[in-house]
Amino acid sequence: MKKRIVLLFLFIGIFHVSAQKYATKTGNLKFEASVESFEEVAAENKNTSAILDSGTGDIAVLTLMKGFRFKVTLMEEHFNENYVESDKFPKASFKGKIEDFDVSKLSTAAKTVKISGDLTLHGRIKKVTVNAKISNADDKITVIGNFEVKAEDFNIEIPKLVSKKVADKVKVSFNLPLTKM
Template identity: 55%
Template sequence: MKTKIIALLLLISCSSIAQDKMITKTGSISFEASVPSFEEVKAKNSGVSCVLNTQTGEIASLALMKGFRFKVALMEEHFNENYVESDKFPKATFKGKIENFDISKITTTATNYTIKGKLELHGKVKDITISAKIKKGKDGMEIVSDFTVNTDDFDIEIPSVVSKKVTKKVNVRFEFVLK
């Protein structure tokens, strides 16, 4: 009897802890560094992990650099070997907090929130502040954001031979459905 009560208490405590976190392993991050009149420089990674602590609003995300897919295989190769040096810097991470986050106020109507944190990319860390839309969707809580990253902030060099074809101001979009 004592064992059953302890097992029941453990089960209840584990389930209440698990509800404090929402997660996805299939989030997406896309970016575009195209310049008008030149070939599109755009990629997407659909295997991005994200965890949200619903009690504190703390959020963390991880993207493997080799997970980005381009339309042109040669661009993907150059991205991994020459720009982000994926073998040396295999991942990008973000750790931050959603300001004034209260899960009880999330509805099916998207609301703008500010997220502040640290983005680590190419071995460099930068404080960033972004705006994100958050809402309840049919498959979970949806978080979507569009923001810009400057390649200079992360020591990502763009060779002079392609500098007119690739912008240093990279448009980034992430889409997460957390469950």
């Protein structure tokens, strides 16, 4: 009986160690809502955090809204104060799962995967499904992808005065270089 218990704990310990977590605090998140013939509406956040559980494929991403940098400082102010209201809604997050994830099947050649989960922005939650590329090189898993969202889905109002200068669909791209924790 004692041997079985010891073997059970040993097996659980080995299984727990093999399910590594990978993380980053320097993920890159960009968005663009530009309209042709008008000034570029784009920003980048190079301090996006993410964590991936290699045993389950669960992934979580968090970014601070005030971390987005625009080419035009005035746009950054309007973005934070009038659109996403960063003082009231300081973060955007995604919590989801990489479908059919198997870390042992990853290689340096990028593999297309589907990631589904909840995107939280401006106090609203929306289910999203994203196609992404994932690879593993030198104990670093990299997840790269893009998707589109609508500001109206997150109750972000675009004033009529500038509505023709901002795209209805916002293009979002991400690059998450995750290392073992």
